[in-house]
Amino acid sequence: MEYIRDKTYYEDLYDRHTVEDCRSWIRICTERGLPDGVKKLSKKEQQRFCNAIIELPLYFRKGDRYLRRKDTIQEWMEKDKERDDFIATHPAPVAYCPKCNQKMKLMVDELEEDIDNNLRMLFMYRCDPCKEKKAFYNDGEPYVFKNDFCPKCRKEWEKKYIKSKTKVVTKYSCLNCGNIDEFVLDLNDKPKKETIDSDFEKDRALFCISEKEGEDYRRYKTYDLPEMKRLAEEMEDKEKHKEIYEQAKNTKKLTIAELSDLLAKKLSADDFKGLVITNTEVTRDLIVTFTVQDTKSGRDEGHSRSDLKKSLTKMLDNTNWKVMSDGVSYKLGLLSGRLRGIDDKEVIYAELKEELKPGQVVTKSGDIVNL
Numbered sequence: 298m299e300y301i302r303d304k305t306y307y308e309d310l311y312d313r314h315t316v317e318d319c320r321s322w323i324r325i326c327t328e329r330g331l332p333d334g335v336k337k338l339s340k341k342e343q344q345r346f347c348n349a350i351i352e353l354p355l356y357f358r359k360g361d362r363y364l365r366r367k368d369t370i371q372e373w374m375e376k377d378k379e380r381d382d383f384i385a386t387h388p389a390p391v392a393y394c395p396k397c398n399q400k401m402k403l404m405v406d407e408l409e410e411d412i413d414n415n416l417r418m419l420f421m422y423r424c425d426p427c428k429e430k431k432a433f434y435n436d437g438e439p440y441v442f443k444n445d446f447c448p449k450c451r452k453e454w455e456k457k458y459i460k461s462k463t464k465v466v467t468k469y470s471c472l473n474c475g476n477i478d479e480f481v482l483d484l485n486d487k488p489k490k491e492t493i494d495s496d497f498e499k500d501r502a503l504f505c506i507s508e509k510e511g512e513d514y515r516r517y518k519t520y521d522l523p524e525m526k527r528l529a530e531e532m533e534d535k536e537k538h539k540e541i542y543e544q545a546k547n548t549k550k551l552t553i554a555e556l557s558d559l560l561a562k563k564l565s566a567d568d569f570k571g572l573v574i575t576n577t578e579v580t581r582d583l584i585v586t587f588t589v590q591d592t593k594s595g596r597d598e599g600h601s602r603s604d605l606k607k608s609l610t611k612m613l614d615n616t617n618w619k620v621m622s623d624g625v626s627y628k629l630g631l632l633s634g635r636l637r638g639i640d641d642k643e644v645i646y647a648e649l650k651e652e653l654k655p656g657q658v659v660t661k662s663g664d665i666v667n668l
């Protein structure tokens with residue numbers, strides 16, 4: 298007998314499982330009945346409750362079964378192919394009777410599979426004249442005829458067969474410990490007829506979704522659902538950090554022209570002039586290098602640098618521009634540094650949030666304070 302079968306066999310099998318899975322879900326929900334609170338509601342509201350409780354999980358069940366269908370069928374077929382290959386490559390060897398040394402008759406060659414899906418062939422032989430038996434696996438391990446030994450004392454026990462028209466009774470008796478047992482084989486015991494599931498095709502159409510629906514579900518689950526989840530988390534996060542979010546939203550976004558106008562005007566009030574912006578570098582943000590001259594005579598390097606930094610920080614407060622962390626350098630009254638302009642308010646929000654240490658909050662006016 299070959300294991301591998303026509304693909305439709307596996308498709309039917311998979312769909313039968315899907316149908317059974319969905320039916321049992323509906324059965325469980327229906328048996329549970331409506332909670333008392335819901336029973337008091339109008340029919341329409343009861344229907345809505347049922348939809349949420351039954352239909353929505355059912356939708357996911359059907360979709361998930363669809364997503365696993367192709368691979369599962371493929372796996373099943375490969376496994377059966379593997380079984381057939383194993384049988385074909387492990388034919389029964391010839392065995393000789395230990396008593397008369399004649400060739401023994403092969404009675405059974407059977408594929409066995411353990412719970413880890415490891416495959417083994419079992420071969421059983423018999424010598425008709427001397428009634429000798431012999432059995433082993435393809436890896437050489439001998440097979441123990443468990444029925445030949447008393448389970449209590451493990452000594453060989455006696456067997457007697459009593460045959461009638463309808464049954465064969467095997468009586469076991471142990472001469473060593475007196476243990477007795479019997480096994481009845483009912484000859485009228487026919488394999489149970491497969492019950493025909495007359496609703497299968499109808500339910501299959503209902504629960505085994507089409508490729509179109511299935512691919513829609515795949516998209517929904519791969520893209521839409523995570524996106525919805527992300528949006529929900531984002532909303533929750535912004536609700537939690539409401540003040541920071543407001544502050545980020547109200548940040549003044551300056552273009553490069555607006556920035557240089559603002560700086561030139563305000564810096565001259567602090568005795569810095571001749572602002573030049575160069576080396577614009579476009580990344581996710583805009584990074585620029587600036588130079589400016591100190592016009593206040595007698596101001597030394599240390600004061601010049603700290604005054605400029607203070608003045609810049611004040612000017613850029615609540616805008617999308619920042620002095621970069623590499624600071625301001627000074628040579629003979631020429632100061633230079635880098636500024637970073639953030640285009641995306643989401644980035645401003647994320648950075649503001651990051652600046653918060655544990656135990657700090659942002660007040661309504663946008664200040665960070667310790668709790």
Ligand SMILES: [Zn+2]
Nearest residue numbers: 394397424427
């Ligand atoms: Zn023999």
Ligand SMILES: [Zn+2]
Nearest residue numbers: 447450471474
């Ligand atoms: Zn015994």
